[in-house]
Amino acid sequence: DAGITQSPRYKITETGRQVTLMCHQTWSHSYMFWYRQDLGHGLRLIYYSAAADITDKGEVSDGYVVSRSKTENFPLTLESATRSQTSVYFCASCVAKNTGELFFGEGSRLTVL
Amino acid sequence: DQQVKQNSPSLSVQEGRISILNCDYTNSMFDYFLWYKKYPAEGPTFLISISSIKDKNEDGRFTVFLNKSAKHLSLHIVPSQPGDSAVYFCAAVANWSGNKLVFGAGTILRVKS
Numbered sequence: 001d002a003g004i005t006q007s008p009r010y011k012i013t014e015t016g017r018q019v020t021l022m023c024h025q026t027w028s029h030s031y032m033f034w035y036r037q038d039l040g041h042g043l044r045l046i047y048y049s050a051a052a053d054i055t056d057k058g059e060v061s062d063g064y065v066v067s068r069s070k071t072e073n074f075p076l077t078l079e080s081a082t083r084s085q086t087s088v089y090f091c092a093s094c095v096a097k098n099t100g101e102l103f104f105g106e107g108s109r110l111t112v113l
Numbered sequence: 114d115q116q117v118k119q120n121s122p123s124l125s126v127q128e129g130r131i132s133i134l135n136c137d138y139t140n141s142m143f144d145y146f147l148w149y150k151k152y153p154a155e156g157p158t159f160l161i162s163i164s165s166i167k168d169k170n171e172d173g174r175f176t177v178f179l180n181k182s183a184k185h186l187s188l189h190i191v192p193s194q195p196g197d198s199a200v201y202f203c204a205a206v207a208n209w210s211g212n213k214l215v216f217g218a219g220t221i222l223r224v225k226s
Contacts, residue, residue, distance in 0.1 A: 043216040100206035104156030
């Protein structure tokens with residue numbers, strides 16, 4: 001199916017473990033993003049990428065790492081998970097025009113114990 | 114400091130009546146304003162947008178109004194339907210930012226039948 005897919009959808013891990021959330025899109029969109037959703041904060045940008053091999057930090061990037069070796073994939077890694085990183089994570093993509101119309105994945109719910 | 118604020122965490126409306134969701138912003142550099150709709154366990158989906166050069170944009174039952182002098186926008190849903198029950202996120206983006214949306218905290222809309 002075409003679109004944007006995230007995996008895993010649900011993940012429970014322990015403090016200090018490394019976790020990678022995967023994101024794959026089939027549209028060949030230039031831009032890809034990672035947001036986290038927390039109650040009272042809405043969606044906050046973690047990292048974004050304008051093209052393959054081009055990434056930059058967002059508002060809440062501490063403790064996260066991304067890579068984009070291929071246009072269609074944008075994995076997000078928590079190097080050493082903390083309880084404060086318990087959240088729902090959304091990957092999104094869009095074409096190059098700067099109108100903000102993002103297409104979101106279904107989300108990955110991460111719990112850090 | 115939140116650049117996009119949705120001060121009403123929730124709103125309850127009777128089916129058939131008008132729903133009005135409000136949003137305020139502080140950054141005068143924003144060029145586009147968007148509303149996203151989110152159902153539980155799904156990713157946000159784009160609903161409607163408005164450019165800063167306009168004061169109104171309409172799409173079926175959904176109308177977005179922008180008051181630049183007050184840095185305020187609102188989403189009107191007429192008539193409201195039970196299927197409109199969801200979380201609505203207001204978002205804003207500056208043309209130079211590369212589609213980096215700034216989201217509000219969201220408003221939960223409940224449409225009662």
